Amino acid sequence: MKQDALSRSAETDSASQRKGAANENVDFGPLANWVGFHLRLAQTASFQAFVAEAREIDLSPGRFATLMLIGRNPGISQTALAVANGRDKSTLTPILEDLERRGFILREKLKTDRRSYQLTLTDTGKKMLEQLTACAKRHDDNLDRIIGVKDRAKFIKILQKITAEIGHDD
Amino acid sequence: MKQDALSRSAETDSASQRKGAANENVDFGPLANWVGFHLRLAQTASFQAFVAEAREIDLSPGRFATLMLIGRNPGISQTALAVANGRDKSTLTPILEDLERRGFILREKLKTDRRSYQLTLTDTGKKMLEQLTACAKRHDDNLDRIIGVKDRAKFIKILQKITAEIGHDD
DNA sequence: GTAAATTAGTTGGGTACAAAACCAATTTAG
DNA sequence: CTAAATTGGTTTTGTACCCAACTAATTTAC
Numbered sequence: 001m002k003q004d005a006l007s008r009s010a011e012t013d014s015a016s017q018r019k020g021a022a023n024e025n026v027d028f029g030p031l032a033n034w035v036g037f038h039l040r041l042a043q044t045a046s047f048q049a050f051v052a053e054a055r056e057i058d059l060s061p062g063r064f065a066t067l068m069l070i071g072r073n074p075g076i077s078q079t080a081l082a083v084a085n086g087r088d089k090s091t092l093t094p095i096l097e098d099l100e101r102r103g104f105i106l107r108e109k110l111k112t113d114r115r116s117y118q119l120t121l122t123d124t125g126k127k128m129l130e131q132l133t134a135c136a137k138r139h140d141d142n143l144d145r146i147i148g149v150k151d152r153a154k155f156i157k158i159l160q161k162i163t164a165e166i167g168h169d170d
Numbered sequence: 171m172k173q174d175a176l177s178r179s180a181e182t183d184s185a186s187q188r189k190g191a192a193n194e195n196v197d198f199g200p201l202a203n204w205v206g207f208h209l210r211l212a213q214t215a216s217f218q219a220f221v222a223e224a225r226e227i228d229l230s231p232g233r234f235a236t237l238m239l240i241g242r243n244p245g246i247s248q249t250a251l252a253v254a255n256g257r258d259k260s261t262l263t264p265i266l267e268d269l270e271r272r273g274f275i276l277r278e279k280l281k282t283d284r285r286s287y288q289l290t291l292t293d294t295g296k297k298m299l300e301q302l303t304a305c306a307k308r309h310d311d312n313l314d315r316i317i318g319v320k321d322r323a324k325f326i327k328i329l330q331k332i333t334a335e336i337g338h339d340d
Numbered sequence: 341g342t343a344a345a346t347t348a349g350t351t352g353g354g355t356a357c358a359a360a361a362c363c364a365a366t367t368t369a370g
Numbered sequence: 371c372t373a374a375a376t377t378g379g380t381t382t383t384g385t386a387c388c389c390a391a392c393t394a395a396t397t398t399a400c
Binding site for chain 1: 196197198199200201203204205206207208209210211212213214215216217218219220231235238239241242243246250254256303306307309310312313314316317321322324325326328329330331332333335336
């Protein structure tokens, strides 16, 4: 029920004298019931799976969300993009540079405010976004299968609630 | 229903002439329904909140899980620890070095297999673990309040299912 | 026995991220 | 209009992570 890469090695391992700290027998203590811990594990796993799914295309999940947000909000600024994306604006600098270099996006200075950029997708970018969308859909269908259609909405709602409310010690 | 960290800043921001790409009006497109995206946002938020909660103590969530696992499984090896922790063993190298340097853990070579280390907590380490446990409990209670006691078990179960099943394309 | 394969841990190279300090353009106060 | 504050974006610095290549210890094959 909880086989990771580990159980494989335990089975492969004919010698049973594993010294008390093998995989299945690890005691997680209170960790086993802590949301944050499982959140991290699930996020990591899902991320990895996405990367695998999108292996043929050479664009990470982070890039994907970025493209999607630009596609949906043409003219968006880097700061707004960062906020929507839940990342620091400084994180976006190299990502956007890369996306521009690869010809997926355009960065035009605003006439009215020459500090800020106006981000839009190029045609190539739009094509890429379509590919990625298909790919992400496959990935998400997988998640659907695992979560179950019935619980999905509720699950997402809880995730959103966590994002919105935690740390905002109201 | 979908306020992120963003809405806060939008409220703080008295000037309402945000130029069309502000926070609330961002169109997330299909992203809004994708589990992976929300998983990332929630994980990041939860992580940040933990760090804030544990600010007085100077130990990150990752360190915390590591300490807990060693405390619960004295003598565990670095590799087993990495697996349980869902991280690469190479990631643990500097972390364990740090924990050892700070006097929280002991790393003893096994007599029977001089390649591997046997990890245990020192008394200081045990004290620290207790502090952290209390701190993590506060953090988790917060999450509890957000998720609701009723849904918590189910939520965790789904997270585990994702961790276990995704990528194992059966 | 020695050679090949395996295993525990480390090192090096690279990505993704945040925080703080910074620059330049713009707005606000006086 | 000028000085101060604010804002959009970049740079720098530091952490956390993975992967692939490596070393040393141990096991397996012959």
